[in-house]
Amino acid sequence: MSDDPATSGSGLAAERVRRLAQVDALRAGGTEPYPYRFDRTHTVAEVRSAWGEMAAGAETDDEVRVAGRIVLVRDTGKLVFATILDCGAELQLFISKAVVGDEAFAVVKALDRGDWVGVHGTVMTTRAGELSVKVRELTLLAKSIRPLPDKWHGLTDVDTRFRQRYADLVVNADARRAFEVRHAVIASFRATFAARDYVEVETPLLHLEAGGAHARPFETHHNSLDMQLYLRIAIELHLKRLIVGGMDRVFEIGRVFRNEGISTRHNPEFTMMESYEAYADYEDVMVLTEDLVRHAASDALGTTVVEVAGETIDLAEPWPRRSMVELASEGIGETIHPSRSVDELRRIAEAHDVRCESSWGPGRLVEELFEATTEKSLIRPTFVTGHPKETSPLARADRNDPLVTERFELYANGREIANGYSELNDPVEQRRRFEEEQAAKDAGEVERGTIDEDYLRALEYGMPPTGGLGIGVDRLVMLLAGVESIREIILFPTLRPEVW
């Protein structure tokens, strides 16, 4: 075998050949390298919490059966120390030749970093105080035939980290932590809603009309119906149909898809949380948003204090509410309001190097001026309220200013995190707004909306006053996990196909 060039080297190919030969040898010797199951009595985390406080050099008679992946081996000859990783927690195995016997010890010596094992033994601490299991019996649970990344440096090549997320998660604790935050945030949302008697629902991802947001959809096709369908760009319109139906507090957490550019803040598929509550308006929804985010922070991080762009921020402190026209006016230095003429606003935009297109009306220009002057500076969580009617076709007009809406967006770290409003429930007014959307779309603004007749029919049955909310879960998780790229908190971000 040593003459075989494939096994004499130590490149990846040779390494796989060597380990596959080991698999064959184990089977030939009557040991199954991929057994079906293993009985464990404790997770590693449970062992750590139950025995974590023992003094150095302690021996117990407490028997445990634990399992995990070997991520580190220190072989001192007749005594082997191996570190196993079990669901993010590490534990040392203390494997003595005198305890396990010569035959079993030979098996231990043949183990590779990356192999999955289950062991039976007693809990102890070493002289140095390291909590360990003194192994009496060891079972190989799955042979690894591909070497893990560097034990010290881990995996740093971002391409490989995202493509081989499985390897990233094994060797990079930071990567694991970011996803723990993500999943704790989502669990926290569910708990907050459950406590408020909301019902979690599931609505279609395949839409006939891609409505509820301004974005370009992914198109797909149903074969047997021979029908064009779109992947949803928002959840909104279906959830409000449920409000019409009398489900007066609903939420959904799910994927939405937008066929647009990819960046550190954008992935083509991302997770949206939307909720709707009958009898509430946008002020109630802002309160709900604060509660959701604060609970998410304390559930995911154990604190409401986070570092954002170098600033220490306590999310438990009240978040300022500022109107968009006020912020845009401050940013520009004169009064900016959708009541001003298109020509005036366009001149102002041009004077401030803000891009503008001929099709945009005063409302869109106001919003662009706000974004250009103010958006990036909103580091601390801030509710920006009163978006122009023109850019908010599903939001109800402000009770005091008919040109803007009762809408807010939550900004933090210069990014939009959430969006909510007093929902427009007047079917006649909604039809007018849809017609404006359709007209703009027909005039070439591809991301504008269409007339959703079924939604209008639902509104005609009558929708109670309703407050709605959408939270970009990925953006919020980025904020709480303190990462600058959305790819750090999406397990499998969209990438170009790998070349094999």
Added chain:
RNA sequence: GCCCCUCUAGCUCAAUGGUUAGAGCAGCGGGCUUUUAACCCGUUGGUUCAGGGUUCGAAUCCCUGGGGGGGCACCA
């Protein structure tokens, strides 16, 4: 779509245009019964992303293509 940066062993990284592209880890062989990235001795391993060009000579310079990153544009 545009601009800039980047790609070297399984992993992490070196290498003025100049011998046969090196090192640590991992692997392999040997030693070691309390290690902590264990340690000590020895050792294998390369389509330098791909293709083309310039040159006496290319990992290095140029061109084309590919992957990735960042920015812009797009994107409530």
